[in-house]
Amino acid sequence: MSVLTATGVEVTYPGAGRPVRAVAGVDLAVEPGEVLGLVGESGCGKSSLARALVGLVAPSAGTVTFGGEPVQPLRRRARPVAQRRLQMVFQDPYSSLNARRRVGDQIADALRLAGTGGRRRDPGAAGALLERVGLDPAMQTRYPHEFSGGQRQRVAIARALAADPTVVVADEPISALDASAQAQVANLLVGLARDEGVAVVFISHDLAIVRQVADRTAVMYLGTVVEVGPTETLWTDPQHPYTRALIGAVPVPDGSGRLPEDLPGDVPDPAAPPSGCRFHPRCPVATAECPTWEPVLRVQGPGHAAACLLAPDRAGAVP
Ligand SMILES: Nc1ncnc2c1ncn2[C@@H]1O[C@H](COP(=O)(O)OP(=O)(O)OP(=O)(O)O)[C@@H](O)[C@H]1O
Ligand SMILES: [Mg+2]
Structure with a gap:
């Protein structure tokens, strides 16, 4: 059974003029222990969807379930205990950690809140979590500014792990880090999935x-x-022209760069999306039909679906 599901999820912000539908009807299922990547250009709604998935914003339509129960968009302390096993990691650990408190105390707070730390403080528990993310347990007496960027993101992950999560939604968790810290933090998150069965939603604009x-x-x-x-499958047999364009835009390893050959123009204003297929004004293969129909996800192969009028419609279940 999927551990986290979104069904028809919409997130709308009141805009200056028209409201912004940042998430415009998303169906998505996260399976236990998998790493699910979520990609797309800046402004496509990745963070808005992430916040809806973990209950930081209430969807304006649709539902999110975690462990079969609806996710309740409540303040952290008011959440049902079961929902605490759904955790989020942010791009900038500075903003999610308290700058004025020792990291060990912050992790101990998280343990208490999760009910996993017992009534009395176990001085070893915070250190053990730091060790689990590859840091020295003695670092628990330090303040966030005494860590490097990569170490600080590890602290944020340790704090998330205090709740014994089954799902971690990580929104651009490595984008603010230098290259070596990027690889280490990415490996840490993948290790949670591979070795501990934690499902990780890994949001990034970096396709590579x-x-x-x-x-x-x-x-x-x-x-x-x-x-x-x-x-x-997406890399070797992409079925949506947008996926093909994104893959074409991934920088080549020699650093010479590679621009999307077929992707003109900028992302349109989500307050006034194009009619029919939202991608049609930028699509290199759009037909006269594309502005008139909004495509839905259709099966392309095992576990593979695409929303394009020109993509095949094969038998099977949309993942
Ligand atoms: N609090 C808000 N109020 C109004 N509009 C918002 C708010 N947050 C996001 N938006 C708008 O919603 C759309 C989606 O934003 P979101 O941050 O979810 O995209 P994103 O894919 O995470 O982008 P990025 O890659 O830059 O992080 C954008 O048009 C953005 O301007
Ligand atoms: Mg974002």
Whole structure:
């Protein structure tokens, strides 16, 4: 059974003029112990979807379930105990950690809140969590500013692990780090999935990293999932023109760069999305029908679906 599901999820912000539908109807299921990559250009709604998945914002439509129960968008302390096993890691650990408290105390707080730390404080518990993320337990007496960026992100992950999570939603967890810390933190998150069965939603605009870490990948465009499937299938046999364009945009290893050949223009304003297929104004293969129909996800192969009028419609279940 999927551990986390989104069904018809929408997230709408009141805009200056028209409301912004940042997430415009997403169906997505996260399986236990998998790494699910979530990719797409800036502004496509990745963070908005992430916040809805963990209950930081209430969806304006649709439902999110965690462990079969609806996720309740409540303040952290008011959440049902079971929901604490759904955790989020942010791009900037500075903003999620308290700068004025020792990290050991912050992890101990998280243990208490999760009910996993017992009534009395176990001085070893916070250190053990630091050790689990590859840090020296003695570092628990330090303050966040005394860590490097990569170490600070490890602290944030240790604090998330205090709740014994079954799902960690990580929103650009390595984007602010230098290259070596990026690889280490990505490996740490993948290790949680491989070795401990924690499902990880790994959000990134960096497709090359996602290809390395994700078992499955979902591609978002302007608030919708346009393609989802096993990561290697998406890379070797992408069915949506947007996925093909994104893959074409991944920098080549020699650093000479590579621009998306077929992807003109910028992401349209989500407050006024194009009619029919939202991608049609930028699509190199759009037909006269594309502005008139909004495509839904259709099966392309095992566990693989794409929302394009030109993609096949094969038998099977949409993942
Ligand atoms: N609090 C908010 N109020 C109003 N509009 C918002 C708010 N947060 C996000 N948006 C808008 O919603 C859309 C989706 O934003 P979101 O941050 O979810 O995208 P993203 O894919 O995470 O982008 P990035 O890759 O830059 O992090 C954007 O148009 C953004 O301007
Ligand atoms: Mg974001």
